[in-house]
Amino acid sequence: MKRIAIRNLRLCTKDCLCLYVCPTGASDTEDSIIDTSKCIGCGSCSDACPSGAISLVPAEYPAQQRKSEKVMDVMEKLAASKASEEKIASMLSADESAPNLKRLLKALKQSARLSAEDIMREGGYMLPQSGNSLSLLSRLADEPSQGFPKEAAKELLSSIRCNDGGYEPPSAMYKCERCFTEFESSSGDKAVCPMCGAEGNHLKPI
Amino acid sequence: MKYICQICGYVYDEETEGVPFGELPDNWTCPMCKAPKNMFLPEDAEEEERKKPDMEIPELQDMERLPPGVLAALFSNLAKGAEKQYQSHQEKLFREIAAYYEAAVPEIPDADISLLMKIAERNISLYGEAMETARRDGDRGAMRALTWGGKIQKIITSILSQYEKEGESALENVDIWVCTICGFIYTGENPPAICPVCKVPSWKFSKVV
Ligand code: SF4
Ligand code: SF4
Numbered sequence: 001m002k003r004i005a006i007r008n009l010r011l012c013t014k015d016c017l018c019l020y021v022c023p024t025g026a027s028d029t030e031d032s033i034i035d036t037s038k039c040i041g042c043g044s045c046s047d048a049c050p051s052g053a054i055s056l057v058p059a060e061y062p063a064q065q066r067k068s069e070k071v072m073d074v075m076e077k078l079a080a081s082k083a084s085e086e087k088i089a090s091m092l093s094a095d096e097s098a099p100n101l102k103r104l105l106k107a108l109k110q111s112a113r114l115s116a117e118d119i120m121r122e123g124g125y126m127l128p129q130s131g132n133s134l135s136l137l138s139r140l141a142d143e144p145s146q147g148f149p150k151e152a153a154k155e156l157l158s159s160i161r162c163n164d165g166g167y168e169p170p171s172a173m174y175k176c177e178r179c180f181t182e183f184e185s186s187s188g189d190k191a192v193c194p195m196c197g198a199e200g201n202h203l204k205p206i
Numbered sequence: 207m208k209y210i211c212q213i214c215g216y217v218y219d220e221e222t223e224g225v226p227f228g229e230l231p232d233n234w235t236c237p238m239c240k241a242p243k244n245m246f247l248p249e250d251a252e253e254e255e256r257k258k259p260d261m262e263i264p265e266l267q268d269m270e271r272l273p274p275g276v277l278a279a280l281f282s283n284l285a286k287g288a289e290k291q292y293q294s295h296q297e298k299l300f301r302e303i304a305a306y307y308e309a310a311v312p313e314i315p316d317a318d319i320s321l322l323m324k325i326a327e328r329n330i331s332l333y334g335e336a337m338e339t340a341r342r343d344g345d346r347g348a349m350r351a352l353t354w355g356g357k358i359q360k361i362i363t364s365i366l367s368q369y370e371k372e373g374e375s376a377l378e379n380v381d382i383w384v385c386t387i388c389g390f391i392y393t394g395e396n397p398p399a400i401c402p403v404c405k406v407p408s409w410k411f412s413k414v415v
Pocket of ligand 2: 004005021022023024025026027034038039040041042043044045046
């Protein structure tokens with residue numbers, strides 16, 4: 001399975017060998033985040049790192065454990081109630097003048113959000129690349145409520161590949177102007193004519 | 207007799223401590239996690255508590271399946287998922303969507319501390335109900351989240367009721383810390399060495415200012 005290196009910035013001491021051993025320059029970047037497009041997953045950097053700061057992770061994550069409808073149901077109900085807790089704490093803290101209560105309400109707001117996140121994580125939305133997450137995102141983007149950041153959603157949908165078959169990116173029809181073949185191509189992939197291999201300008205969406 | 211802290215599991219053994227539990231002052235707190243005295247249950251009662259049948263849950267009104275507040279948490283969680291995979295651009299996009307939904311959460315009429323308290327108390331029973339479902343399904347991931355959240359919910363109600371009793375003096379000259387991993391709330395000069403709920407080290411706590 002293809003792997004890529006990631007660097008834990010909290011552990012990295014920035015003073016050793018990983019730059020010297022990397023055959024592709026992937027580990028040498030201005031923000032210290034390993035360039036995943038260059039990394040070939042050879043593992044030299046993680047072998048050389050004295051701080052255990054680099055690990056090799058799969059390039060594609062396995063599908064998550066399936067959640068039952070019942071569990072998803074109770075988790076959603078609970079998360080909705082935690083969200084009310086968060087909202088009330090947030091509204092009250094904004095107006096509160098007593099300093100200690102204000103701090104307490106802020107703490108309650110933060111805490112409620114963390115719990116709600118955890119509940120949804122275990123309620124079927126752990127990974128961005130899961131079918132649940134992506135199909136929810138595409139439903140929201142298809143019928144956007146007012147002001148919904150549609151561009152952000154579209155960019156996510158086209159850049160994240162589903163890892164469990166739960167989401168198919170919509171496909172588009174093209175006509176090749178070189179060999180006149182009509183074909184379908186999923187919007188996640190670059191369109192290439194299956195007959196003659198033409199791409200780009202030769203293809204017209206229909 | 208032994209008494210066990212429902213938050214962190216600290217055992218108060220009357221025999222070794224020399225003071226009967228009932229004689230400890232009301233403001234006594236757990237030496238490990240500062241949970242108040244009423245978070246302790248006698249060892250045998252603890253079993254009972256676990257077996258207690260589900261409480262009647264008051265029906266929640268107007269509940270959409272995924273209201274904006276839930277979507278906010280769902281997407282800020284996916285942002286964390288992207289962050290862990292070092293996908294900082296995707297993280298940013300998920301945060302943008304989370305912020306949109308956070309702003310879209312409707313104001314709650316008549317919000318005040320006692321409503322907050324009521325919801326926090328209701329959440330204790332919702333946690334119990336969810337735990338039963340997760341256990342029947344053998345869903346240990348969900349059980350993990352519910353164990354953490356359920357403990358935190360109890361701490362929240364106890365801090366709130368302490369504030370309702372004592373007012374501002376309940377939190378005078380003391381810092382409030384939130385565990386950034388599980389949401390545990392701790393009051394004290396320094397954060398605990400490890401989080402009593404999720405066991406992460408103290409640097410994972412952030413001070414509320
Ligand atoms: S070898 Fe490890 S600790 Fe050293 S600079 Fe590289 S990642 Fe950081
Ligand atoms: S795994 Fe290999 S290619 Fe990737 S960053 Fe490390 S040394 Fe470079």
